[in-house]
Amino acid sequence: MLNLLIVESGIDNTALENALADDNVETVKVQYAPSFIAQVKDMRPDAIIFNLETPSDELLADLFMLNRQCPLPVIMFATDGSSATIHKAMQAEVSAFEVNGLDADRLHGIIHVALARFKHQQVLKNALQEARTQLEDRKQIDRAKAILINTQNFTENEAYHTLRKLAMDRNITLGQMARNVIAMAELLK
């Protein structure tokens, strides 16, 4: 059963709650407050739903931060459909932004499309992060190898194997070991 957090902001949510109850979704309601991020981290819902006129800058900043710390699908029903608001909501990585679109019949579809989109985005983000890390690791490994070549008169092959042995001895990745070598070299710089 889905567990959704409804964040209230002065709009009557009875229709939304009834539709969710009919769809066999468990809901918890909270008022938006400065402790929003901490509350969400504590509750760990499957998704967060907002039904509001327009998201405030504070809320969007919180969502942006939440996305960095504890990413969750966010579904936002709003009456403000201005392009500026939509742009800000997208920057805060809201999974679904529906303008005047709170329709009980469509709610099930909107939620599940948002969940699927969020999942897909997370896969892409993780892949991007992994590629970035690999690229950064490769740069650091090349730098560490260059240090070993310059200071120890190693060949490139010897430098690589030394780096690999050091990493294996410590049970850490080659990238982490490269950073240690660079840090050590920086000390003597």
Place this chain on the structure above:
Amino acid sequence: MKTFIKVIEIWIPDKERTQLEFGSGLYGGLTEFKHASEKQHFAYDEGLPGKAWAARHPIVLSRFEQSYFKRTSAAQKAGLTCGIAIPIFSGDFLLAVVVFLCGDDQEQAGAIEVWNNEGATDHALHVLDGYYGSLTQFETQSRQIGLPKGQGIPGRSWETAMPVLVEDIGKATEYVRSGDALKAGISTVLGIPFVNGDERAYVITFLSAKSTPIAKRIQIWMPDAEGRQLVCRQSHSKNSNNLAEIFETLTVNKGDGALGRVWLTGMPLITGNQDESYNEELDDLSRMLAIPVIEQGRLKAIVTFLF
């Protein structure tokens, strides 16, 4: 790896050379204490660095409360309880003061001592001052003995005017206090001589237990026989560190890199990232203090403390 030394600072004369200002420091995660320290200035004979400047020799302050220490409240909050200040002179003129601050938790066994003789007619070193934490029996024994040149780590350091590092003091029976040190849980001892050309000799000793080593690694670098390059003569850490060993095969020219600069200028130096707090549990080395050991204006050695 928790280390016995928690904070290291280098205080340097300001533009007018009448006060000491903050040069650099390693504070681990003690950011509040760092902020309280960076703003400080010490006049001659003021605070721990100023007192060391006036005394012209290393001094130990074994408790901060009701003392001349200027940052007692911040130090208490940071869990720092004792300090040692080492002035580095070029003739009559101060180059810098290195300050070590240590914590006083129950888990650590360690001591810092300053030994000296009373002048040319006194042929033995005695404890001038020291911090012993909970090692009260070791303190009593240490304060009662005198060490002539060549005896014990202070005596050997005095005789050679060189730093002396002994890794397993309990097994080194040639040292007078090895049995007492073993009983007190002390495993590693570092002695550093400070001679300013007068008849008095001063030797600082850092004594630490395996559980709380002095630093993550200690190295002693010395000029080679021709005085052309620095070479690493000795190093020690609680756990073996093959990365550090690779870098210890390097030779250093005067003026090159951090150690070369210490040789060139006679100034102590801190390198590495001083802003980030570091993980004391990890074996990686990312910060270094290098202290020159100078005799009659010539560099005898550089002692490095790596964290």
